[in-house]
Amino acid sequence: MKTTFILSSALAIHAAIVAHEADIESLDRAIGDGDHYINIKRASEVIAGMYNELVPLPPDEVLQKIGTKLLSSIGGASGVLFASFFMEMAKVAKINGTNNKLEIAAAFAAGVQAIVQRGKATVGEKTMLDVLIPVSTTFTLSAAAGKTTAEICQALKDAADIGLESTRAMIATKGRAVGLGERGIGHLDPGAKSCQVMIHAVCNLILKD
């Protein structure tokens, strides 16, 4: 991974989150406590605000700093989970990274694994992992299969969409929506939605290049 890639992804994510305010916000109001958009926007703003500080740094330090910063400034479930994601990616990322797909896929998988470990959830519990796990698997497999960048990006976006949509029928067994039981059925998970938005944002950025 390269620092420029991380930072331009961060900016693209920030823009996409803001553009999807209405969708994301309404979901956490429906089955959570209404702050997921606020948390996620604050997080992406915080990262955007670190741009100048991060630009000269190698990718592992960038990821580590992002993770630590998120850990100490966002709070909530998503704050600590995304922080864990970045802090774990930092461990795997090479100091002088390339934009090698397998390398990035491995780092992504490590990050997702950190979320699994911290939150003790898995696919099917109506969380962000219902997007992140299938996206990660698709990424690893399609990179290994030597797919083109465009093919991979399209596959990731599709996986994210399907993963997101799968949360609609689920009864939450992790996170704040657990309290709802069956009343949550029919609503998408807010964390899954924001992850889908972020995956799209990064893939679209790559596709545009």
Add this chain to the structure above:
Amino acid sequence: MKTTFILSSALAIHAAIVAHEADIESLDRAIGDGDHYINIKRASEVIAGMYNELVPLPPDEVLQKIGTKLLSSIGGASGVLFASFFMEMAKVAKINGTNNKLEIAAAFAAGVQAIVQRGKATVGEKTMLDVLIPVSTTFTLSAAAGKTTAEICQALKDAADIGLESTRAMIATKGRAVGLGERGIGHLDPGAKSCQVMIHAVCNLILKD
């Protein structure tokens, strides 16, 4: 005064108050604390509920019982003032009253005087007295001048209307509306309004007979 006259007046007043709920209620919400209609309705209900108990009693006892009951069950400014009104009338009313106009006018004047004494207000302070004092004066004068019942009733209704309307331009210097200062200008006084409604109710009752 006769017991039957007092009691049929009370019932007529009760009906008239309820019929004017909207007018009376909105006035105390505008320049008071919003409860004048509730107080006055509760008072007229309480009296209506005493009907069977009062029917066999002489007029002075009826007035005394009404006053005492109002004193202990209504509260607020209007409760104690109307209680004073009835308790004072009771002192003046004859045990075996007639429907003599001068006698009734004198009792009414005594009642109004009790309100003046209890509340230390006079004409021009934006209170019920802006209706009651001119009505009382008109009553005494027109009864002394030998006017017919119909003439007196009409004169009393006119005096009540004029008195009520006069409160519109006033700045309150007694009662809860004092706090408003000039903001009260343009609003009628709720106590003046309910008194005007009661005067009309009793006069109309007499005119119908």
Add this chain to the structure above:
Amino acid sequence: MKKFINKVDDILTESLSGFALAHNDLVSLHLDPNFLTRKQLAQNKVAIISGGGSGHEPLHAGYIGYGMLDAACPGHVFSSPTPDQMLAAAEAVHTNKGILFIVKNYAGDVMNFEMAGEMLAVGHATVLTSDDCAVINSTYTTGRRGVAGTVIVEKCVGSLAETGASLQACKALGDKVNSRTASIGVALTSCTVPAAGRPTFDIGDNELEMGVGIHGEPGRRREAMREADAIVKDMIDAILADFTSRNLGPTKNSEVLLLVNGLGATPLMELYLIYNTAAKLLVDAGLNVTRSLVGNYTTAIDMAGASITACLLDDEIKQHWDSPVHTPALRWGC
């Protein structure tokens, strides 16, 4: 109107019963006529009795107990209690030292307490509280309202009475505290009198009522909603101007008690934010904020809004504010 009630007519009795049940170590409830007394009646002291319309909870029944009130008479919502209530309360709690009524200055309350006083055989006096400085023009100040400052008066007088002080001394302290106290309130929403079933006044989403009364009476003016600091500045300015107009100073380093009071529906988070600004403004004005109280102490049913009260302290007032108190709503030192 959405409230936790059964029948509108039963609210008061049911709520008072719950209050008496929850605090059955401290208070006794008597119904018809309604009044509450301390569980353990005090001996050989001036009996302090307050009362007023309901809807201002915890005022007054919440202040019954050691170091504060001996009895309270709750009226209907926003309607003063009636003389028979005061007479029954007086009968229940008076000792040989006389009775002090603490009455908020509203025509209805004043007249009903006056009437009770006239019927009362026992020696008595009355402290009228009139701390609300919302009304500017002094010609109208006969009608100056008693609001949250009443809590300070009740606390201090209650403390003094506990020492066995005379009726005259208790009244003098009450009058002094009142004369050194100024309050002003602001409403963001109207209250709803349950029996009326709808808000007392209409107020726009971008409006506030400056100088509102604790019964939802209109105040100084209706104005555009602004940021908290600007609102609080106007309130503190009004209080300071009131002190000045009453020749109370404030002189440099005067000590002050600052009470930020919620009107019913405003959360503590906002009350503390108001306190933060108010305290700083008082300090900027050269005052020394040495006593504080923040919370819902004199409410207007379910109104969103707050009032600010400042009381200029002296050694006597400080001593009686600090002394132990043990009531359902105010407790310290024991």
Add this chain to the structure above:
Amino acid sequence: MKKFINKVDDILTESLSGFALAHNDLVSLHLDPNFLTRKQLAQNKVAIISGGGSGHEPLHAGYIGYGMLDAACPGHVFSSPTPDQMLAAAEAVHTNKGILFIVKNYAGDVMNFEMAGEMLAVGHATVLTSDDCAVINSTYTTGRRGVAGTVIVEKCVGSLAETGASLQACKALGDKVNSRTASIGVALTSCTVPAAGRPTFDIGDNELEMGVGIHGEPGRRREAMREADAIVKDMIDAILADFTSRNLGPTKNSEVLLLVNGLGATPLMELYLIYNTAAKLLVDAGLNVTRSLVGNYTTAIDMAGASITACLLDDEIKQHWDSPVHTPALRWGC
């Protein structure tokens, strides 16, 4: 949204500053990372630290002081605090006896406290509170929420810690109190997260949300508004069913602490009315209500609504509930 605020981003700091100023005899505020501690740090006792999203005031900072918490970490409104806050608080207050975290059971809070725990050199343990019995189906009870019962846990554990008890003993008591406590809330209106600027959920003029969470999370069901007695009956039934399903009895004459908690915008008059009905229903069920608390103790910002909490007492819990406490929001016995 009409609130007493300046900039939405400054609410927390300004409110905390006001809180620290108003209670500068009791607490010290540290900013960035945000935490509050007792003014006089305690010696030689287990340090009790709690924390959680803001918006539940007086929880948790209002419970800092003798006999209760040593420190509290406030997060953003409805967002758990972050590990650096807990670490800084731990650093400030720990003695040689270890640290007990009291954490309401929400994914965000649990994970952030866990992370802090992993980074912490000092010995520590955690009590997770999970008193909310709104969710019926036991398959979901991993997510059972911590609500107003947390106050009882903090009070009792705080009392035990004051005696010099071990970390293990404090944790055991906290777990025990939690295991004997059940709560359920009901909302009449939504709360409004200031940064969101609009109500979290829509609710009709004739609806209530039964089993609502203290963050406005949906509850058991949306239902038609009814009279208070009927609402309270459903709540007490839910609590009793929860006790039964946890094999806690209730047996005849079990003593119970009844807490009727306002969610922010519901006046005391209604809370006492609820208390009245709730207490009677518990007595009807053969229980003995011997301890009470009524007021705003664990709020949901500005929500109109209330929760009922019952804690099955034993001698140990009673002793620690009754012992002296001196905090901004809870004070007795000293």
